[in-house]
Amino acid sequence: MAASIAHRMTGVALGGGTLLIAWWLIAAASGPAAYEVFLTVGAHRAGQAVLFLFVWALAFHLLNGLRHLAWDFGFGYKVSTARLTAAVVFVFSVLIAAGVFALTHFNGTFANGGGG
């Protein structure tokens, strides 16, 4: 049940996330000054938090979307199964978000380019 409303909420939030992607592309197309603003905001603690939530929302919506597709084909309807897959989706979405986040930091991209 929680996964159902979380699917909607992450979906709506990802709609806001498309604005972040648009900002990223416009900043990159505009030149160094505009991109510097983007990098500065992205390197800030709040920017990093938004970025983490964006990655988590994408991972959650992707994994839970697979659950919905399985239901469309008639699989996974048993209550115990649905509860289990919901828990798996919550846990793995956090792990994926943390993993992507850690990888990008180890790459040095955040640390080098983010003004830090």
Next chain:
Amino acid sequence: MKRSPADFRTPLARVEGLGAARAGTHHFLSQRISAVALVPLSIWFMYGALGLVGANLAEVLVYLSEPLNAILLGAFLFTALYHLSLGIQVVIEDYIQQEGTKIVLLILNRFFMWSVGAVCAFALLRIAL
């Protein structure tokens, strides 16, 4: 075909079989098909594009000038925005009861999708070409 005496629909309406919503399965199928397409595209996006956040401008421009990267990012954004507008449409239809407000929000939903899409397409083309 036997017709119930309580059926006031015209023969055309019965043949179309679309009911009061004036729509069939197109929305349902479009949402699922775009969802399936988004599985590999979002995995690519998380792997490739998110690794670039924080990279300096030169690195980003090199990455986006690569035709495959530009095409995949364009495909991801186009499919995601389409899937988004279908999803937001359902949310609006579910929660907004006042008819006028609902119609205005449904139109704004479409405007949002096309506006963000146009901005992203312009920026992406400008970088990639």
